[in-house]
Amino acid sequence: MADYIAFDNAQALNYIEQLGEFFEPNAQLTCNEFGDGNLNLVFRIADQNGNSIILKQALPFARCVGESWPLTLDRARIEASVLKKHGLVCEQHTAKVLHTNDDLAVTVLEDLGHMAILRGELNQAKTFNRLGSDVATYLATTSFYYSDFYLKPADKKTLVQEFTNPELCSITEDLFFDDPYRVSERNNYPVELETDVQRLRQSPQLLRQVAQLKSLFFSAPQSLLHGDVHTGSIFVDQNSTKLIDPEFGFFGPIGFDLGSFIGNLLLNYCAQNGRIEETPKRRQMQSYLLTQIQLCLNDFESIWLTLTAQHTRDLCLQASGYAQQFVEQIIQDALGYAGTELIRRTIGLAHVVDIDGIEDESARLQVKKQTLLLGEQLILHAEECENKESAYQLIVSLIQ
Numbered sequence: 001m002a003d004y005i006a007f008d009n010a011q012a013l014n015y016i017e018q019l020g021e022f023f024e025p026n027a028q029l030t031c032n033e034f035g036d037g038n039l040n041l042v043f044r045i046a047d048q049n050g051n052s053i054i055l056k057q058a059l060p061f062a063r064c065v066g067e068s069w070p071l072t073l074d075r076a077r078i079e080a081s082v083l084k085k086h087g088l089v090c091e092q093h094t095a096k097v098l099h100t101n102d103d104l105a106v107t108v109l110e111d112l113g114h115m116a117i118l119r120g121e122l123n124q125a126k127t128f129n130r131l132g133s134d135v136a137t138y139l140a141t142t143s144f145y146y147s148d149f150y151l152k153p154a155d156k157k158t159l160v161q162e163f164t165n166p167e168l169c170s171i172t173e174d175l176f177f178d179d180p181y182r183v184s185e186r187n188n189y190p191v192e193l194e195t196d197v198q199r200l201r202q203s204p205q206l207l208r209q210v211a212q213l214k215s216l217f218f219s220a221p222q223s224l225l226h227g228d229v230h231t232g233s234i235f236v237d238q239n240s241t242k243l244i245d246p247e248f249g250f251f252g253p254i255g256f257d258l259g260s261f262i263g264n265l266l267l268n269y270c271a272q273n274g275r276i277e278e279t280p281k282r283r284q285m286q287s288y289l290l291t292q293i294q295l296c297l298n299d300f301e302s303i304w305l306t307l308t309a310q311h312t313r314d315l316c317l318q319a320s321g322y323a324q325q326f327v328e329q330i331i332q333d334a335l336g337y338a339g340t341e342l343i344r345r346t347i348g349l350a351h352v353v354d355i356d357g358i359e360d361e362s363a364r365l366q367v368k369k370q371t372l373l374l375g376e377q378l379i380l381h382a383e384e385c386e387n388k389e390s391a392y393q394l395i396v397s398l399i400q
Contacts, residue, residue: 003103004060004073009033012043012055015106019099022108023047039063039071039247044111052113053098058105058247072167075247076105081163082249083109085224086138089145093138095235095244112235112242119231122268123354125276125285132295134241135234135261139226139296140303143254146224149312149323156251160221165250168227169217172248176340177214180348181207189347192365196372197347209379213336221251229260230341230352231268255333258300262334262395263341263375264352265289269399270342270370271354274363286399293395297388301327331391335382342375374398 007015013031016022023029027047035042039062046052058076062069080100087094099108121128144150146159179186181201189197200206226233227248235242269289276282308323317323345352346368355371358364377398385391 004105006059007041007043007055007057007104007106009043012041012057013045015104016045016053016055016108019108021099022053023051027051035063039075044113046111052111054109054111056107056109073105074102075165075168076100076107077102078163078165078168078249079245079247080107082224082226082246083107083244085146085159086142086226086243086246090138090141092240093134093242094142095242109244112244115235115237115240115242117232118234118236119264119268119352119354121236122231122265122289123271123275123357125272125281127285127288128236128238128241130239131236131241132292133299135229135243136296136299137303138241138243139229139254139257139261140300140307143223143225143257144304144307144311146251147222147254148314149308149317152313159224160251163224163250165227165248168248169250169252172227173214173217175348175350176337176344177210177217180340180343181210186349187347188349188351189368190365193347193368193372196369200343200372200376203376206376206379209336209382210340213333213340213379216253216333217256220253222254223251225249225252225254225257227252227257229257229264231264231354232352253330253333253337255330256337258296258330259334259337259339260341261296262293263338263345265293266338266342266374266395266399267345267352267371268354270367270374271352271358273370274355274358274360274367290396290399294392297331297392301331301388304330328387331388332382332385335385335391335394336379339375339378339382342371342378346371346375 009031013029029045029047031043031045033041033043040059041057043055044052045055058073060073061067061071080097083095083097096110097107226243226246227250228245233243233245269286272282272285276285304327305323312318355367358367381394385394
C-alpha cells in the first residue's frame with residue numbers, strides 16, 4: 001500500500017515496459033487512458049504492429065465523485081480474482097487476466113477492443129443474436145460451479161471469506177435498496193418525477209418487498225457473483241460475448257446478477273421509446289430485447305438443471321425436484337432485482353446513457369416514468385411467478 005501511486009500515461013507505459021512480458025523488447029509503445037467509468041483508470045498500451053493490452057488501476061476513491069468518497073484498493077484484487085475464478089469454468093465468456101499487482105491495485109487484461117461495449121451498441125439499435133444465450137451460459141455456469149451444489153462446504157466457506165467485499169457491497173446496498181426510497185443527496189431526478197418518486201416511498205408493500213430483496217442480498221451467499229452485470233460490463237460482437245469489471249464480486253444471491261442483466265435490457269427497451277422515432281424499427285428493436293430476455297431465462301434454467309443433474313456433489317441437494325425448485329426461486333428473485341435496477345438507474349446516483357442520452361426532454365421524462373412504473377410492478381409481482389414462462393409473461397404484460 002505504501003508504494004501505491006495513481007498512474008498517468010507515462011507511468012502506466014513505464015510499468016508495462018519494466019514487466020517486459022507482453023511486447024517485443026524494442027517495440028514502440030503508446031499509452032492512452034480512456035476510462036469513462038465511475039471508479040477506475042483504464043489504459044490501452046499498444047505497439048506499432050497493432051498488438052495491445054489493457055491496464056486497469058483502481059483509485060482510492062470513486063472517480064465519478066472524487067476524494068470525498070474513499071474506496072478500498074482491495075477491490076482490484078477481488079475483481080481480478082473473480083475473473084480468474086469465473087474464467088476457470090467459463091473461459092469463453094470471461095475477460096482474461098494477464099497480470100496483477102495488489103500493491104498498485106493494477107490488473108493487466110486482454111484487450112477486447114476488437115469488440116464493442118454492449119450499451120453503446122444497443123443504443124444504436126444494433127443486435128446480437130447470441131447475447132441472451134451467452135450471458136445465460138456465463139451466469140449459469142459460474143454460479144453453479146461456485147455454489148453448494150458443486151463445492152465442498154469447507155472450500156466454499158473459505159472462498160466466501162476470500163471474496164468478502166464490504167465496501168463495494170455497501171455501495172450496492174445503498175444505491176439499490178436505500179437511496180431511491182428515501183431522501184438522499186445522492187439521488188438525481190427531475191422535479192417532474194416527484195409525484196412518481198413519492199408513490200414509491202409511500203407504498204408499504206413495495207418497501208416490504210425491497211426490504212426482503214435487501215435481506216436476501218445480505219444473507220444468501222449462494223455463489224460467487226459478478227456483482228455488476230450491466231450492459232456497460234459486457235463486450236460483444238456477432239460471434240462472442242465477454243464480461244468484464246466484476247469488482248463488486250462477492251458471494252450473494254444468484255438472482256441478483258440475472259436480475260441486473262434483465263433490468264438493463266428493460267432499461268434499453270424503455271429508452272427506445274425516446275430514441276427510435278420510426279414505429280416499425282422501434283418495435284423490431286424492442287422485440288429483439290424481449291427475445292433476448294426470454295432466451296436468457298430459458299437457457300439459464302436449462303444449463304443449471306443440466307449441470308445439477310450431472311455434477312451435483314452434495315447428496316442432500318440431489319433430492320428429486322430440488323434443483324428445479326432452486327432455479328425457479330432464482331428466477332423469481334431476479335425479477336425483483338431487475339425492478340430495483342430500473343428504479344435506481346432512474347432516480348438514484350448512477351444513471352444510464354440509454355435514457356439520459358435521449359435528446360427530447362419530454363420523451364426522456366416519459367421514459368423515466370415508464371421505467372419507474374415497470375420497476376415498481378416487477379418488484380410487487382415477482383413472487384407471483386412460479387417458473388420462467390410466467391416470469392417472461394409478467395415482463396411482457398407489464399411492458400406493453
